[in-house]
Amino acid sequence: MKKNELKKIQSRVTQVLKQTSKHLEGVGKEAKILVKRGENELSKISRMGKAQFEILALSVKKEQLYRRIGMKVWKLSTKGKLTTDKLKAFCKELSEINKRVKSKKKTIDRVYKGK
Numbered sequence: 001m002k003k004n005e006l007k008k009i010q011s012r013v014t015q016v017l018k019q020t021s022k023h024l025e026g027v028g029k030e031a032k033i034l035v036k037r038g039e040n041e042l043s044k045i046s047r048m049g050k051a052q053f054e055i056l057a058l059s060v061k062k063e064q065l066y067r068r069i070g071m072k073v074w075k076l077s078t079k080g081k082l083t084t085d086k087l088k089a090f091c092k093e094l095s096e097i098n099k100r101v102k103s104k105k106k107t108i109d110r111v112y113k114g115k
Contacts, residue, residue, distance in 0.1 A: 044111055051107045058104070062097045065090060 069090045076082040 044114070047111045048108050051104045051111070055101050055104045055108075058097050058101045062094065062101075065094055065097065069094075 069087065072090065073082065073087070076086060
């Protein structure tokens, strides 16, 4: 091969390598953006899942409290000692659980809407 032909080939290879390098940089940037989006979505899903799990736990607690209220009412009524003062603590606790569930649902809505 002549020296001139070799230089042309080297020049062309260098050109192709530069173009490939630029293309790979672009692909790398796009991949980075996609990974970031994926991380954001996973974070969002995780926060929503956590809030939904907390709602489930609060719902179980609420059901247990309903049961305790019912048992307490039954015991007090069988003894003729049913007064509203004795039930206020249960009602207060139930109200707190309902507030927490409402708050968690708002959290899910905010996360879902991306806020």
